[in-house]
Amino acid sequence: xxxxxxxxxxxxxxxxxxxxxxxxxxxxxxxxxxxxxxxxxxxxxxxxxxxxxxxxxxxxxxxxxxxxxxxxxxxxxxxxxxxxxxxxxxxxxxxxxxxxxxxxxxxxxxxxxxxxxxxxxxxxxxxxxxxxxxxxxxxxxxxxxxxxxxxxxxxxxxxxxxxxxxxxxxxxxxxxxxxxxxxxxxxxxxxxxxxxxxxxxxxxxxxxxxxxxxxxxxxxxxxxxxxxxxxxxxxxxxxxxxxxxxxx
Amino acid sequence: xxxxxxxxxxxxxxxxxxxxxxxxxxxxxxxxxxxxxxxxxxxxxxxxxxxxxxxxxxxxxxxxxxxxxxxxxxxxxxxxxxxxxxxxxxxxxxxxxxxxxxxxxxxxxxxxxxxxxxxxxxxxxxxxxxxxxxxxxxxxxxxxxxxxxxxxxxxxxxxxxxxxxxxxxxxxxxxxxxxxxxxxxxxxxxxxxxxxxxxxxxxxxxxxxxxxxxxxxxxxxxxxxxxxxxxxxxxxxxxxxxxxxxxx
DNA sequence: CCAAAAGTGTTGGCATTACACCCATGC
DNA sequence: GCATGGGTGTAATGCCAACACTTTTGG
Numbered sequence: 001x002x003x004x005x006x007x008x009x010x011x012x013x014x015x016x017x018x019x020x021x022x023x024x025x026x027x028x029x030x031x032x033x034x035x036x037x038x039x040x041x042x043x044x045x046x047x048x049x050x051x052x053x054x055x056x057x058x059x060x061x062x063x064x065x066x067x068x069x070x071x072x073x074x075x076x077x078x079x080x081x082x083x084x085x086x087x088x089x090x091x092x093x094x095x096x097x098x099x100x101x102x103x104x105x106x107x108x109x110x111x112x113x114x115x116x117x118x119x120x121x122x123x124x125x126x127x128x129x130x131x132x133x134x135x136x137x138x139x140x141x142x143x144x145x146x147x148x149x150x151x152x153x154x155x156x157x158x159x160x161x162x163x164x165x166x167x168x169x170x171x172x173x174x175x176x177x178x179x180x181x182x183x184x185x186x187x188x189x190x191x192x193x194x195x196x197x198x199x200x201x202x203x204x205x206x207x208x209x210x211x212x213x214x215x216x217x218x219x220x221x222x223x224x225x226x227x228x229x230x231x232x233x234x235x236x237x238x239x240x241x242x243x244x245x246x247x248x
Numbered sequence: 249x250x251x252x253x254x255x256x257x258x259x260x261x262x263x264x265x266x267x268x269x270x271x272x273x274x275x276x277x278x279x280x281x282x283x284x285x286x287x288x289x290x291x292x293x294x295x296x297x298x299x300x301x302x303x304x305x306x307x308x309x310x311x312x313x314x315x316x317x318x319x320x321x322x323x324x325x326x327x328x329x330x331x332x333x334x335x336x337x338x339x340x341x342x343x344x345x346x347x348x349x350x351x352x353x354x355x356x357x358x359x360x361x362x363x364x365x366x367x368x369x370x371x372x373x374x375x376x377x378x379x380x381x382x383x384x385x386x387x388x389x390x391x392x393x394x395x396x397x398x399x400x401x402x403x404x405x406x407x408x409x410x411x412x413x414x415x416x417x418x419x420x421x422x423x424x425x426x427x428x429x430x431x432x433x434x435x436x437x438x439x440x441x442x443x444x445x446x447x448x449x450x451x452x453x454x455x456x457x458x459x460x461x462x463x464x465x466x467x468x469x470x471x472x473x474x475x476x477x478x479x480x481x482x483x484x485x486x487x488x489x490x491x492x493x494x495x496x
Numbered sequence: 497c498c499a500a501a502a503g504t505g506t507t508g509g510c511a512t513t514a515c516a517c518c519c520a521t522g523c
Numbered sequence: 524g525c526a527t528g529g530g531t532g533t534a535a536t537g538c539c540a541a542c543a544c545t546t547t548t549g550g
Contacts, residue, residue, distance in 0.1 A: 010299030013263050015334070015345060051258030054343070058334035084332040084347050086263070086306035095302070097263060099332050171505065189537065191506070196535095213504030214544035229535070232477070419526065437516065439527070461525030462523040477514075 013095040017062040018049035018139065019079075020146035021072065023105045023122060024163050024179050030122035031143060032110070033135070034069050037118045040092050041136030047143070048120065049098065062101045070110055070120040077103040078159055082149050083142075090138045098137075102146045106165040151180055156230045158200050161221045167204050169216035170194060181233060193231055199224025261343040265310040266297035266387065267327070268394035269320065271353045271370060272411050272427050278370035279391060280358070281383070282317050285366045288340050289384035295391070296368065297346065310349045318358055318368040325351040326407055330397050331390075338386045346385075350394045352410045399428055404478045406448050409469045415452050417464035418442060429481060441479055447472025 021032035033045045048069040052061040058081065066074040079101050086097035110120050127133050128143060135143070154160050154177055161168070163176040174190045194200050199222040207215040269280035281293045296317040300309040306329065314322040327349050334345035358368050375381050376391060383391070402408050402425055409416070411424040422438045442448050447470040455463040 009301055010262060011302045011304070012260055013300070014258060015261050015263075052261070052334070053257055054259045055336045056259070057336065058332065058345070081331065083329065084306065086300070086347065088303045088305065097306070099334065169505085186537070186539095187505075188507080188539085192536085209545070210504070212502085212546050214506075216505055229480070230478075417526085434516070434518095435526075436518090436528075440515090457523085458525075460523095462521095462527065464526055 011095050013097055014093075015052045015058075016049055016096055016098040017052060017058060017065060017101060018047045018098045018142060019062055019066050019074075019101045019103065020047060020143055021066070021070075021077070021103050021105050022125070022146075022150055022163075022180075023107050024176050025107050025122055027175060027179055029125045029147075029179050031125050031128065032070060032072070032105070033121065033123045035119040036136055043118075044136040045123065045133055046136035047139045052099075058099050062099075072105070072108060072110070074103065077105050078162055079103045083145060085138060085142060087138065098142075100142050100146065102149055104150065104159055104162045106163060147180075151233075154180055155232050156227055158197075158222070158224055158227050161200070166220045167206070167208075167218035168220075169208060169218060170201075171216055173201075173219075177231070190231075193229075197224070197227055197229070197231075198222075200227060259343050261345055262341075263300045263306075264297055264344055264346040265300060265306060265313060265349060266295045266346045266390060267310055267314050267322075267349045267351065268295060268391055269314070269318075269325070269351050269353050270373070270394075270398055270411075270428070271355050272424050273355050273370055275423060275427055277373045277395075277427050279373050279376065280318060280320070280353075280368065281371045281376075282368045283366040284384055291366075292384040293371065293381055294384035295387045300347075306347050310347075320353070320356060320358070322351065325353050326410060327351045331393060333386060333390060335386065346390075348390050348394065350397055352398065352407055354411060354413045395428075399481070402428055403480055404475055406445075406470070406472055406475050409448070414468045415454070415456075415466035416468075417456060417466060418449075419464055421449075421467075425479070445472070445475055445477070445479075446470075448475060 019032070023030050023032070032048060034048050036042055036044050036046050048066055050061070050065040050069070052058060056064075059079070062079055062081075063074045066072050066079075080103065082100055082102045084097060084099045088095060090096070090098075107122075110122065123133060125143070125147065128135060128140060129147075134140075160173060160176045160180075164172050170191050171187070173194060174185055174187060177190070178185055201219040202222050204218045204220060206218045208218055209215045267280070271278050271280070280296060282296050284290055284292050284294050296314055298309070298313040298317070300306060304312075307327065310327055310329075311322045314320050314327075328351065330348055330350045332345060332347045336343060338344070338346075355370075358370065371381060373391070373395065376383060376388060377395075382388075408421060408424045408428075412420050418439050419435070421442060422433055422435060425438070426433055449467040450470050452466045452468060454466045456466055457463040
């Protein structure tokens with residue numbers, strides 16, 4: 001009996017990585033998508049990703065696929081594995097499970113379309129969640145869960161600064177929170193919190209004049225990765241389920 | 249070139265699930281371990297787990313393996329997938345990646361030793377982390393990260409009540425926090441927090457007389473899964489113990 | 497050219513809440 | 524000894540008003 005189970009009762013599967021890379025652009029949350037160049041789902045938009053190679057680490061595969069398909073150098077992003085998707089029916093090619101990664105990126109220009117992808121570009125998250133844009137495989141599900149994870153991470157970590165290109169202003173950082181969470185924050189309270197949180201921001205002493213309005217102080221990222229005390233969404237907002245990331 | 253890459257550049261791997269089931273017993277945190285009945289690592293203690301079968305969901309495999317190897321019915325536990333381990337060298341049999349699950353359990357009696365396991369029992373977590381007990385594969389790493397996840401979950405969710413058999417007292421719930429976090433809490437402040445948090449506890453109106461001391465009020469779990477406001481570890485403690493599993 | 501308006505960033509002032517620390521009481 | 528309850532001072536927070544610096548508008 002042991003031989004029978006040993007022979008082929010457990011699944012021989014293939015493993016992919018998929019990446020959800022967010023950025024803030026024009027006061028809207030965007031996600032990095034590629035256009036698939038191969039079947040299945042040829043010509044469909046999809047998350048960048050691909051097969052893990054023999055002897056390759058999962059994290060390494062994520063970095064490589066991101067580089068190959070979009071030209072983005074992931075080594076400067078805070079790439080975090082957040083969940084693995086293994087529904088037996090999720091890929092028509094057979095048993096393929098995928099390890100999903102999440103990262104927040106400053107607004108990078110997307111240069112290259114790589115080997116397995118015809119194109120790569122930023123797409124408004126709202127357009128995907130509204131159903132205007134359909135994604136290959138179960139990538140909409142992955143995107144939704146990555147968004148919720150990102151929202152949660154903004155509360156307890158300092159990664160929001162990863163969205164901003166240094167140096168940045170407090171208002172720019174606040175807009176990141178507003179765009180990802182989908183509602184407005186009080187500028188005064190926000191400033192107080194982030195400037196008093198230990199190790200979040202390092203003031204440069206310089207200022208930048210916007211097109212209109214008072215010049216804003218410039219900051220760089222601090223050393224702290226955890227945000228204490230955390231910057232919580234109000235409880236009633238957190239309870240309500242988010243559907244559209246539009247500003248209130 | 250596409251054919252060459254298509255043929256066998258990506259890895260054909262096998263997928264397992266592993267389960268980290270915690271409980272509180274005698275004011276000590278315990279983890280459910282089995283003794284392996286097969287090579288590799290025959291006779292070694294290890295986390296319960298095993299191969300995912302053809303056409304089987306990951307969650308289903310976790311439930312099945314838990315039942316088979318330990319006799320525990322996981323359907324009443326909040327099994328949560330928390331990370332996937334894919335180091336190419338982590339398993340001597342070849343490329344095997346494992347999806348790790350976490351659950352908190354009340355102190356259940358462990359009845360059965362299953363097919364692939366000679367024995368199953370609760371083991372103090374401290375004994376494993378001290379190095380007194382060596383685990384198979386990279387299971388110590390998985391255990392460590394599961395512990396950190398559990399500690400974090402106690403802050404933001406109400407799952408600590410899952411450790412307790414209903415009905416329970418506030419003091420029992422507090423001891424869960426103390427054992428998992430590893431330090432004492434102020435009984436007065438703790439009571440105030442958990443009783444005022446919406447939907448955490450439902451008072452039964454009844455009391456239980458301990459062997460010594462004033463009778464304690466009895467509670468059942470409330471409906472809320474998220475704890476707001478959260479019950480935070482003090483920031484210095486969080487800084488010391490929190491490690492984010494992220495790249496670079 | 498100057499003055500007022502409008503837009504944005506920054507600072508400060510309460511009132512309320514959450515919390516740590518401590519003490520009192522019931523059983 | 525343990526569970527429960529309250530009290531006080533401090534910190535964090537929500538709400539709101541005022542102020543600073545800039546560009547735009549309109550005479």
